[in-house]
Amino acid sequence: MSARTISAILAATAVSVSLSARATEPQAPALGDITLRSGGGEASNLQKVVSAHRLTVVVFFSATCPCFAVHSQRLRELAQELSPKGVQFVVVDSERHPAGETTATKVAGTELPIWRDEGGHLARRLGARYATESFVFDGSGQLRYRGGIDDQRKYLGPNPKAHLREALAHLLDNDAPAFATAKALGCALRLM
Numbered sequence: 052m053s054a055r056t057i058s059a060i061l062a063a064t065a066v067s068v069s070l071s072a073r074a075t076e077p078q079a080p081a082l083g084d085i086t087l088r089s090g091g092g093e094a095s096n097l098q099k100v101v102s103a104h105r106l107t108v109v110v111f112f113s114a115t116c117p118c119f120a121v122h123s124q125r126l127r128e129l130a131q132e133l134s135p136k137g138v139q140f141v142v143v144d145s146e147r148h149p150a151g152e153t154t155a156t157k158v159a160g161t162e163l164p165i166w167r168d169e170g171g172h173l174a175r176r177l178g179a180r181y182a183t184e185s186f187v188f189d190g191s192g193q194l195r196y197r198g199g200i201d202d203q204r205k206y207l208g209p210n211p212k213a214h215l216r217e218a219l220a221h222l223l224d225n226d227a228p229a230f231a232t233a234k235a236l237g238c239a240l241r242l243m
Contacts, residue, residue, distance in 0.1 A: 082101060082188075083096070087141070087167060087173070088166060098192060102191070105138065106189055107139045108141065110126060111174060112165055112182055115238065116183070119238070122201075123163075130163055133219060142164065143168050143173060145168035146171075147242065181238065183199055184240075185235070195231065196222070198233030199237070201214055214233035218231070
C-alpha cells in the first residue's frame with residue numbers, strides 16, 4: 052500500500068499523516084474538550100490526563116469482544132511494567148448499551164479502570180473503529196502511535212508482533228517508533 056493511499060485512509064478517519072524518515076506519524080486531534088467518566092461518575096478531562104504523563108495509551112474496550120478479553124492480560128502486563136516509567140493506560144468504553152446494562156468498572160483480570168466516552172465523542176474524534184484499537188499520546192498531546200496491541204486476535208500465541216509494546220519502547224527511549232500505525236484486530240465498536 053502506498054504512502055498516498057495510507058494518507059487518504061487516515062485523513063478519512065480525521066487523523067492526518069506527516070511523513071518522517073523513520074515512520075509515518077499521525078497528527079493528534081484536539082483533546083481539550085473530551086471528558087470521560089469513571090464507573091463511579093467521576094469526570095476527567097482527557098487533555099489533563101495526557102499532559103500529566105510522559106505517555107498515555109488510550110485503548111478502546113468492548114464488553115462483548117473476545118479479542119479484548121484475551122488482550123486484557125497483555126494490557127495488564129504492559130501497565131505493570133510501564134506505569135512506573137510514566138505511561139498511563141486509559142481503557143475507554145464508547146459503545147452504546149441496552150437500557151439497564153451497566154459497564155464493568157474494571158477490565159476483567161486487570162486493575163485498569165474503564166472510562167465511559169458518553170456519546171462516543173472520543174471514538175469519533177480519533178476515528179476508532181475496533182475494540183483493542185490503541186492510541187499513544189505523548190505529554191504534549193502529540194499522537195505517536197495508532198493501531199493494535201499486537202498481531203493476534205482471539206488467541207494469544209507465544210510469538211506475537213508486539214506492535215504497542217514496541218512503539219512504547221521506542222517512545223520511552225525518545226525515539227520515533229519504527230512504525231506509527233498498525234492494524235487493529237478486534238470487534239467493531241458499536242458507537243452511541
